[in-house]
Amino acid sequence: MTGFLQGMWLIVALDLKQRVRGVAWYVLLGVFVLLVTIVTTLVVIATNAWDSGGGAVFSTVVFFVLLLGTLVSPALSGNAINGEREAGTLATTQVTLVTTAQLVLGKWLAAWITALAFLAASVPFLAFGVVLGEVSASTIAVSLLVLAVEVGVIAAIGVGLSGVITRPLFSVVVTYLVVAALSIGTLIAFALGGAALQSTVHQTYIAVDYEQLDENGLAPDGGEVPCLAPVVNEYPTPRWDYVWGFLAANPYVVVADASPGTFDEHGSPRDLFGWIAVGVRQAQHAPDLEPVYDECADWEKYGPYGYGGGETDSETPQEVYERSVPSWFVGLSIHVLLGAGALAWAWRCTEVPARRLAAGSRIA
Amino acid sequence: MAGITVAGVARSFGEVHAVRDASFEVARGSVAGLIGPNGAGKTTLLLMLASLLAPDSGTIRIAGYDPVTEPHQVRRRMGWMPDVLGSWPTLSVRVALATSARMYGMGADEASARAQELIELVDLAPLAEQATRVLSRGQKQRLSLARALVHDPEVLLLDEPASGLDPAARAELRELVRRLAGEGKTILVSSHVLAELEEMADSAVYLAAGATAAPEDVARAGRAARHWRIRSLDAERLVAALGAAGFGEVAVVDRLGAVVPLASEQDAAQLLAHLIGTGVPVSSFAPAVGDLEHVFHDLNRAGGDA
Numbered sequence: 001m002t003g004f005l006q007g008m009w010l011i012v013a014l015d016l017k018q019r020v021r022g023v024a025w026y027v028l029l030g031v032f033v034l035l036v037t038i039v040t041t042l043v044v045i046a047t048n049a050w051d052s053g054g055g056a057v058f059s060t061v062v063f064f065v066l067l068l069g070t071l072v073s074p075a076l077s078g079n080a081i082n083g084e085r086e087a088g089t090l091a092t093t094q095v096t097l098v099t100t101a102q103l104v105l106g107k108w109l110a111a112w113i114t115a116l117a118f119l120a121a122s123v124p125f126l127a128f129g130v131v132l133g134e135v136s137a138s139t140i141a142v143s144l145l146v147l148a149v150e151v152g153v154i155a156a157i158g159v160g161l162s163g164v165i166t167r168p169l170f171s172v173v174v175t176y177l178v179v180a181a182l183s184i185g186t187l188i189a190f191a192l193g194g195a196a197l198q199s200t201v202h203q204t205y206i207a208v209d210y211e212q213l214d215e216n217g218l219a220p221d222g223g224e225v226p227c228l229a230p231v232v233n234e235y236p237t238p239r240w241d242y243v244w245g246f247l248a249a250n251p252y253v254v255v256a257d258a259s260p261g262t263f264d265e266h267g268s269p270r271d272l273f274g275w276i277a278v279g280v281r282q283a284q285h286a287p288d289l290e291p292v293y294d295e296c297a298d299w300e301k302y303g304p305y306g307y308g309g310g311e312t313d314s315e316t317p318q319e320v321y322e323r324s325v326p327s328w329f330v331g332l333s334i335h336v337l338l339g340a341g342a343l344a345w346a347w348r349c350t351e352v353p354a355r356r357l358a359a360g361s362r363i364a
Numbered sequence: 365m366a367g368i369t370v371a372g373v374a375r376s377f378g379e380v381h382a383v384r385d386a387s388f389e390v391a392r393g394s395v396a397g398l399i400g401p402n403g404a405g406k407t408t409l410l411l412m413l414a415s416l417l418a419p420d421s422g423t424i425r426i427a428g429y430d431p432v433t434e435p436h437q438v439r440r441r442m443g444w445m446p447d448v449l450g451s452w453p454t455l456s457v458r459v460a461l462a463t464s465a466r467m468y469g470m471g472a473d474e475a476s477a478r479a480q481e482l483i484e485l486v487d488l489a490p491l492a493e494q495a496t497r498v499l500s501r502g503q504k505q506r507l508s509l510a511r512a513l514v515h516d517p518e519v520l521l522l523d524e525p526a527s528g529l530d531p532a533a534r535a536e537l538r539e540l541v542r543r544l545a546g547e548g549k550t551i552l553v554s555s556h557v558l559a560e561l562e563e564m565a566d567s568a569v570y571l572a573a574g575a576t577a578a579p580e581d582v583a584r585a586g587r588a589a590r591h592w593r594i595r596s597l598d599a600e601r602l603v604a605a606l607g608a609a610g611f612g613e614v615a616v617v618d619r620l621g622a623v624v625p626l627a628s629e630q631d632a633a634q635l636l637a638h639l640i641g642t643g644v645p646v647s648s649f650a651p652a653v654g655d656l657e658h659v660f661h662d663l664n665r666a667g668g669d670a
Binding site: 003007010014017018021022084087088089090091092093094095096097098352353354355357 | 432
């Protein structure tokens with residue numbers, strides 16, 4: 001079995017050789033670079049980046065590259081296997097010693113490498129963010145790495161569906177629908193899911209009886225603070241913690257959350273990615289369904305004027321960020337599982353000697 | 365041991381029984397023709413032999429190996445030429461052949477040497493650097509044949525290899541097939557052009573409605589009455605002589621002469637002697653169709669009656 005990688009690489013090389021001889025690929029790459037140039041220029045002007053640093057430029061370019069990458073990738077991968085079947089070259093490959101696993105994985109790698117070329121073309125624009133300052137090299141490295149994995153996942157889904165679905169046009173469209181489901185569908189599912197699964201909050205409020213205080217606002221005769229009876233309010237609250245997985249599966253959230261969070265001295269994120277990360281991680285935590293606001297106890301602790309002047313015990317964004325599950329890890333795991341599942345399914349459907357055939361499909 | 369053994373093989377696609385019951389053997393070093401009308405299941409059968417399709421039941425052995433359980437061993441020894449060639453459109457003939465060779469585990473140098481050999485073998489040298497998409501149908505067929513031979517297989521499965529070839533290329537194909545059989549390869553050829561199979565096949569497998577004809581049926585069909593075509597310099601005397609000999613009712617007369625059904629070769633010899641004896645200037649006296657075609661039609665008729 002020395003030849004597994006060799007055989008797979010043969011498929012990759014064959015696929016790439018055919019791609020670079022076509023014109024379509026170069027046109028796409030040119031359009032891609034042009035669009036990224038335009039967007040970068042506009043963002044630099046709009047955010048006054050020469051003076052205020054490249055953080056906004058960087059975040060925008062990364063998101064834009066992800067957008068274009070997920071739009072281009074299905075077109076590059078969505079007809080990998082059924083396109084060959086239509087052209088009659090799949091069966092002639094399958095009668096050779098190349099195995100179905102080598103074929104499917106090779107097709108996927110070729111589609112991924114092609115998509116990575118687009119990513120490579122965007123590196124100068126990302127590096128521009130570093131030149132402008134305020135973006136660390138590690139942020140760029142992590143963002144690029146996650147972008148690379150994300151387009152790899154889209155490529156895997158595209159190649160996988162092209163092995164499962166008979167018609168090339170249909171499989172490309174379904175791949176686009178999967179991309180749309182991940183990019184937009186997850187947001188809708190999160191918003192609707194959270195709103196549908198509501199819980200009731202029972203908020204207890206224990207107030208100080210201000211009418212019994214003396215004219216200086218102190219407890220009469222220096223004794224106990226007079227308290228009113230507890231009042232319970234009820235209101236509904238959305239349960240984001242049940243549906244945060246949807247949000248985590250959004251590729252934009254994955255990219256934002258994966259970049260190392262940097263915080264200022266108040267524990268607030270420094271960039272757009274940081275704010276998205278905090279927001280997503282905040283959603284993991286169940287809301288306090290039995291909150292108690294005991295004004296009376298605070299009075300005793302901090303004195304009559306201590307309230308508001310003293311330390312509050314609410315968390316800073318940084319504390320929330322640090323005590324939560326890294327959502328990028330969850331999202332990326334979901335994506336990788338999706339991609340691997342699609343490839344495995346394609347493998348099963350393409351394996352020969354074939355036992356079952358989809359209606360209307362041909363072997364050769 | 366036989367190169368190809370097929371026993372009781374059946375395969376259906378949903379409600380359609382493409383192959384119902386196929387059984388035959390092809391001996392090593394021999395050429396067998398696979399004959400049957402359109403839709404008889406020839407391509408389905410070849411796909412099963414080529415380890416691309418699993419049979420629902422029955423057993424297949426290619427060079428002694430089972431394509432279902434040992435596809436790797438089968439593929440090492442089997443070359444398959446599909447009825448419709450797919451070729452990588454942007455690659456040149458040379459690169460396409462070298463790539464196929466590498467898919468059989470050859471190194472880069474060995475593969476390009478093999479590609480050169482095959483280009484010469486199938487006469488594609490002037491087109492070797494051309495992209496395969498510019499090839500004509502006949503040239504693609506030759507490329508496809510070269511591809512099937514790339515790993516020097518013991519067993520060759522050729523699905524309609526002659527379609528699209530000009531007469532000269534057909535003659536070359538015939539010679540090549542005979543030579544490969546002479547080298548000990550087992551070859552199964554499907555074709556509609558029965559006259560052509562007649563010249564290269566040692567034996568024939570008749571497939572009709574998904575079932576192979578039993579050997580005794582084939583033998584009986586071979587013995588059955590067949591048509592003989594008689595041509596004469598003097599058509600009127602020929603017709604008169606046939607009428608006198610009692611064939612007036614059954615003989616079909618046309619511009620080329622007459623076609624007469626005769627039960628056996630003995631009857632044919634007798635009739636010929638009679639015609640010559642009565643002074644008819646006979647210029648040609650031969651079976652109207654080849655042996656394969658005769659059996660083919662006879663079996664089809666029998667299948668239709670059943």
